[in-house]
Amino acid sequence: MDARFDAAVIGAGAAGMMAAAVAAQRGLRVVLVDHAQRLAEKIRISGGGRCNFTNLGTSPAQFLSRNPDFCRSALRAYGPADFLDLLRAHRVSWHEKHRGQLFCDDSSESVIEVLRRECAAGGVQWRMPCTVRGVGRETGGFRLDTEAGPIRAARLVLATGGMAIPQLGATDFSLRIARQFGLRIVEPRPALVPLTFDADHWKPYAALAGVSLEVRLTHEAAAPEGGGKRSRRPARAEFLEDLLFTHRGLSGPGILQISSHWRPGDPIRIDLAPGGDMAEALVAAKSGGRQTVAAALAQAWPRRLAEAWLAAAGPADGAARDEDLANLGGQRLADVADRRLRALGERIHRWTLWPTGTAGYKKAEVMSGGVDTGELDQRSLEARRCPGLHVIGEAVDVTGWLGGYNFQWAWSSGVACGRALAVD
Ligand SMILES: Cc1cc2nc3c(=O)[nH]c(=O)nc-3n(C[C@H](O)[C@H](O)[C@H](O)COP(=O)(O)OP(=O)(O)OC[C@H]3O[C@@H](n4cnc5c(N)ncnc54)[C@H](O)[C@@H]3O)c2cc1C
The missing domain is CATH 3.50.50.60 (FAD/NAD(P)-binding domain)
Incomplete structure (x- = not known):
């Protein structure tokens, strides 16, 4: 009936x-x-x-x-x-x-x-x-x-x-x-979702799985969406939230927020030390004794992050001025040229990454x-x-x-x- x-x-x-x-x-x-x-x-x-x-x-x-x-x-x-x-x-x-x-x-x-x-x-x-x-x-x-x-x-x-x-x-x-x-x-598309990276690219950071810290995340759309006037995707989005390293990439509230704006091919920019000027802080800390660059960074970050990120930041990111950043972690701050410390500070405030995908609907909070x-x-x-x-x-x-x-x-x-x- x-x-x-x-x-x-x-x-x-x-x-x-x-x-x-x-x-x-x-x-x-x-x-x-x-x-x-x-x-x-x-x-x-x-x-x-x-x-x-x-x-x-x-x-x-x-x-x-x-x-x-x-x-x-x-x-x-x-x-x-x-x-x-x-x-x-x-x-x-x-x-x-x-x-x-x-x-x-x-x-x-x-x-x-x-x-x-x-x-x-x-x-x-x-x-x-x-x-x-x-x-x-x-x-x-x-x-x-x-x-x-x-x-x-x-x-x-x-x-x-x-x-x-x-x-x-x-x-x-x-x-x-x-x-x-x-x-x-x-x-x-999946949104509020972790972002993933090519496995080879991510290898140096995979050991950081579980590390979390507050960062400023910025997304700028690489290309208008849907072609032309109908696009309403904001050209720029910025969030001050926690970031979480995972085995395959990045997660945490900040990344979930940015993921809703991200499209394949877009870079994301991460300020790993928001609210300070790392370049100037590192240069100023040179006079402070015998500490290494990694030890100086570990005052602001989890030690595991300071060591692994410094080891990876030079060779793994493929950005310019790698020679300034290579092998910095173990060096004494006082022995490193100001130019190299400023390059490091710049990288810390503007770490630019190109995610290769998302963790998909299985891990997304929304569509x-x-x-x-x-x-x-x-x-x-x-x-x-x-x-x-x-x-x-x-x-x-x-x-x-x-x-x-x-x-x-x-x-x-x-x-x-x-x-x-x-x-x-
Ligand atoms: C892990 C997780 C955590 C979340 N936490 C939050 C949070 O804390 N705060 C927040 O604001 N949002 C959160 N969200 C998002 C929020 O749950 C959704 O945006 C919200 O539930 C959407 O409401 P809805 O009624 O549209 O859909 P839903 O609440 O998903 O309801 C859809 C219903 O349709 C039914 N259905 C689906 N397909 C069929 C079908 N073919 N035939 C018949 N029935 C069907 C489902 O069984 C379900 O009962 C979270 C999402 C996830 C996955």
């Missing part, structure tokens, strides 16, 4: 549950369909199990998109303060960790429970786990062919998120269905790209060329920085869509 609904939401994650709850509490008959065994896995594992569910500093400036203004309306209509009101109503407590990032005091399960209760309050019906085999248009709405039988709905919401962490059941479902209905897609915002109304998230079809959350070409912004986009786009479903 066919089941008929006002709205079917595919994807019971952050955005889908929010949209379903908001629409159902406004009186709509809503069904939420998800193929997973467990509810909202990405909320569960997020923020180290404590879910960094928003950021107090949220504004459109922390989102990447072909149209950076697209998220403005949804964020204004439902921002961090609104989500905090919801948590308060459910007696969930939180704390601020770092630069406006808010985490649950208890566990991310409490956020899942809030959304589950909000869905229950509206009488949302569930089909889970349930595979959707296909979606079609028919008079009066959409027909879903599911393993639990056909579902008919006047409106359809695509909320299956991005492709990051396929091992948790992430798929490109929303993008496939959007394409089926003629919507343009901005090429998806960037997705359904082109030009296809959607920014207030309702409804497709202009396919009335009744909405796309929300990570499946849309709106990608937040690290720090709670992606969940805020999920909540904001979910609420905008849920309200619009109930108005129409």
